[in-house]
Each structure stands twice: as structure tokens, then as C-alpha cells.
Amino acid sequence: MELAELERIALDIRTDIVRMIGAAGSGHPGGSLSCADILTALYFGDVLTYDPADPKMDGRDYFILAKGHAAPALYATLAHAGFFPKEELITLRKLGSKLQGHPDSSLVPGVEVSTGSLGQGLSIACGCACGLRLKEDPATVFAVLGDGECEEGQVWEAAMFAAHQGLDNLVAIIDNNGLQIDGAITDVCSPELLADKFASFGFDVHEVCGHDIAALIELLGACKADRTGKPHAIIAHTIKGKGVSFMENQVGWHGKAPNAEQLEQALAELAEAGKEACRG
Numbered sequence: 001m002e003l004a005e006l007e008r009i010a011l012d013i014r015t016d017i018v019r020m021i022g023a024a025g026s027g028h029p030g031g032s033l034s035c036a037d038i039l040t041a042l043y044f045g046d047v048l049t050y051d052p053a054d055p056k057m058d059g060r061d062y063f064i065l066a067k068g069h070a071a072p073a074l075y076a077t078l079a080h081a082g083f084f085p086k087e088e089l090i091t092l093r094k095l096g097s098k099l100q101g102h103p104d105s106s107l108v109p110g111v112e113v114s115t116g117s118l119g120q121g122l123s124i125a126c127g128c129a130c131g132l133r134l135k136e137d138p139a140t141v142f143a144v145l146g147d148g149e150c151e152e153g154q155v156w157e158a159a160m161f162a163a164h165q166g167l168d169n170l171v172a173i174i175d176n177n178g179l180q181i182d183g184a185i186t187d188v189c190s191p192e193l194l195a196d197k198f199a200s201f202g203f204d205v206h207e208v209c210g211h212d213i214a215a216l217i218e219l220l221g222a223c224k225a226d227r228t229g230k231p232h233a234i235i236a237h238t239i240k241g242k243g244v245s246f247m248e249n250q251v252g253w254h255g256k257a258p259n260a261e262q263l264e265q266a267l268a269e270l271a272e273a274g275k276e277a278c279r280g
Contacts, residue, residue, distance in 0.1 A: 016076035022263035024093040032073040045217035052082035066121020067146035068102040083110035119152025148180030163202025177240035198233035210236030
């Protein structure tokens with residue numbers, strides 16, 4: 001797929017995120033927007049092996065959204081990938097909808113595990129990676145964590161386990177947007193120097209711009225192919241609220257929905273970005 005088309009998909013995913021959260025009246029736009037390019041690279045950049053017609057197919061790769069509050073980004077991605085109709089996206093957080101505020105694997109095709117309790121996702125990913133190795137299945141497990149989530153001690157227990165077990169079929173991607181619900185991560189618990197931390201635990205560590213889709217695809221593919229005895233950690237430097245000017249780098253947009261006026265402005269900005277991409 002051409003880069004321009006991938007960027008268009010990422011823009012469509014962002015548009016869906018904003019529209020879904022606006023219609024729901026609640027949700028987490030900041031962290032959903034920051035990881036949209038990462039999910040685009042994984043699902044549409046020939047990185048993940050999957051089949052929307054057979055979500056539980058043998059030989060598939062596994063994706064775990066450890067930062068489950070970014071569910072709107074995952075739902076929009078899965079809909080664009082064909083796991084369920086895009087028309088269902090507008091039901092986010094509605095009574096009776098399968099698209100709840102955090103991913104539910106019993107309801108949503110393509111969701112491997114229910115997530116949202118921060119700190120648990122990497123442990124689950126380790127279990128998946130161990131299980132695949134025991135079955136001699138060559139699939140890869142990818143997990144997206146938040147940088148604020150990395151303040152949870154369980155993340156580092158899992159990291160220690162992954163390195164000790166040599167889980168080279170595991171790729172942890174840190175959405176390093178610098179903000180969490182109650183402020184900048186450097187002010188809350190200071191888990192900066194994430195690259196050094198993961199390296200000290202025995203990971204093969206990489207850093208990348210989390211909005212450079214081409215670079216993400218290249219790096220993710222390289223990590224997937226590298227089976228030399230170490231798990232991988234990718235520190236993806238991102239912007240919280242990416243794509244909507246008044247949400248970018250604003251901690252207040254961690255977990256609130258835009259009002260009608262803000263929704264109109266956000267959608268107009270994203271539409272204009274799409275026009276500029278076409279002109280470019």
C-alpha cells in the first residue's frame with residue numbers, strides 16, 4: 001500500500017475517533033489520537049498477519065492494546081480492516097453496544113483480550129508469547145502500552161520475565177506522548193528514560209517518531225523478523241491529541257469528549273488535512 005493511502009487511513013481513523021467520542025459524550029481522545037499512526041502501520045502496513053473473515057485463524061499475529069482506554073483507536077482500526085461494519089462505530093459506549101469504553105474480547109471481533117486495567121497488558125503479551133513458543137508457532141505478539149502506564153510496577157515484572165525467557169517473539173510499543181490523566185509524566189512519577197529502563201531489563205530497544213508511518217512499518221517489520229533471543233521495545237515518540245490543534249499536548253483532553261462546537265472544529269480540521277493531503 002502506498003504511503004499516501006496509509007496516511008489517508010490514519011486520518012480516517014482519527015476522524016472516526018473524534019466522531020465516536022463526540023457522539024458518546026465520553027471517552028479518551030488524547031491517547032486514542034496519539035496511537036492512530038502506530039495502529040495504521042501495524043494493520044495496514046503488512047506487519048500484522050490477520051484475517052478479518054477468520055479472527056481466530058491459526059498462524060495469526062497477536063495485538064494487545066494494553067492502554068485499553070484508547071479503545072476508540074482500536075475500534076476504528078478494526079472497522080477499517082473489515083472486522084465489523086464501520087457503521088457500528090457510532091455506537092461507542094451506548095447501552096447494548098459491543099463497543100464499550102474498554103475493549104471486550106467476548107464482544108468485538110479482532111480483540112484478543114479485554115484490557116483497560118493499566119499495567120496488565122505486557123504480562124498478558126508475555127503469556128501469549130510463551131504459549132506460541134511452546135506450540136512452535138512463529139507468530140509475533142505486539143502490545144501497545146502508554147508511557148504513563150509504565151509507572152505500574154507490573155510492567156517491569158513482565159519486562160524482567162520477558163527478557164529472562166528470551167521472548168524474541170514479543171514487541172512492546174510504548175506510546176510516548178508525555179502526558180497522563182493528572183499531568184505530565186515527568187511531574188507525576190517521572191518514568192522518563194524509558195529506553196534506558198527497557199534496555200537495563202534486557203530488551204532490544206528502538207526509538208522512532210510515532211507519527212512517521214513509513215519508519216514505523218520498517219521498524220516493526222524488522223523487529224518481527226529478528227529472532228535473536230531478546231524481546232523488543234519500541235519507544236514511539238508521539239503527540240497526545242495528534243491531528244486536532246486544540247487537543248494537541250493538552251492534558252485536559254486525556255479523558256473528555258468535545259462539545260458540539262469543538263466537535264465541529266475538530267472534524268473541520270481533519271477534513272482540511274485530508275484536502276491538503278490530496279493536493280500534496
